[in-house]
Structures are given as structure tokens and as C-alpha cells.
Amino acid sequence: MKNTLYRNIFASEMESQIMKYFIFISLACVILVAQNCDDSFTSTEVDNIVMPDSNVSYSKHVAPVFEVKCVPCHNSQHSEAGLDLSSWVNATRDPSIIFPGSDSTSVLVYSIEKIPPYAPMPPYEWLKRNHIDGIRTWIREGARNN
Incomplete structure (x- = not known):
């Protein structure tokens, strides 16, 4: 027992x-x-994003491209050249980088278009022409948080 x-x-x-x-x-x-x-995008998903000719949306079009192609180097933890593209607020903080309404005076455009003397960005895999045009349109349309 x-x-x-x-x-x-x-x-x-x-x-x-x-x-x-x-x-x-x-x-x-x-x-x-x-x-x-998580809700992050892959490089393949971003490559498949087609930017419209007008009404470019930050959340649908621009942010995913920034997240995959730019944010690995330009974020709040590691902001190369003092640039943080991890959020709309941070990306639009300095009007010399992104000047809402004027893509021709935005340093970001000079870099993604590879215009000297600015460093071509991203350095490892350049943006597709459609993405560059879309980012330029977004800036021309006021770089809205939409």
C-alpha cells in the first residue's frame, strides 16, 4: 500500500x-x-508594385519601397547621412530632402535619379524606373501621408 x-x-x-x-x-x-x-514587405512584393501616374499613396506605394530599398540603412537606429525614411514623419521632416510639391528641389530625387554630386541610392540595387517616377509624383502631389 x-x-x-x-x-x-x-x-x-x-x-x-x-x-x-x-x-x-x-x-x-x-x-x-x-x-x-509581420506586415513587412519582401523585395519581390515591392518589385511588383506599380506606381500610378497620379494619386500616389504613401502607404500603398511609397512606404513599401522605402521599407525594403531604403530603411535598412536609413532608419531611426542607423540613419546614414542623417536620413531616416522609416516613417512619413521622419521622411518629410527636412524639406531639403523631400520638398512637398517640388520634386526638382528634393535631394532624395537627386539621389534616386543618380544626379551628381549626390550619392546614387540605393547603392546596391537601384530603383525601378516606375518607382522613381512614382516617388517623384508623390512629392509633386505634396508628399501627403495618405
């Missing part, structure tokens, strides 16, 4: 430990999966 009681207690403790281990592993898996689920 005494041995049976000890076996039951030991088995119960063992089951409890196994259950805790199982819960821990399950939570770790959920966290790993959740970290890989």
Missing part, C-alpha cells in the same frame, strides 16, 4: 514536470512563429 502511494505521488510529480516542459516548449514555438509574422 505504501509503495503504491509513493508511486502515485512520484508519477503525479513526473506528469506535472512533463506538462510544464510541454507548455514551455509550446510557448517558445508560438513566440518564434509570431516573430516571423
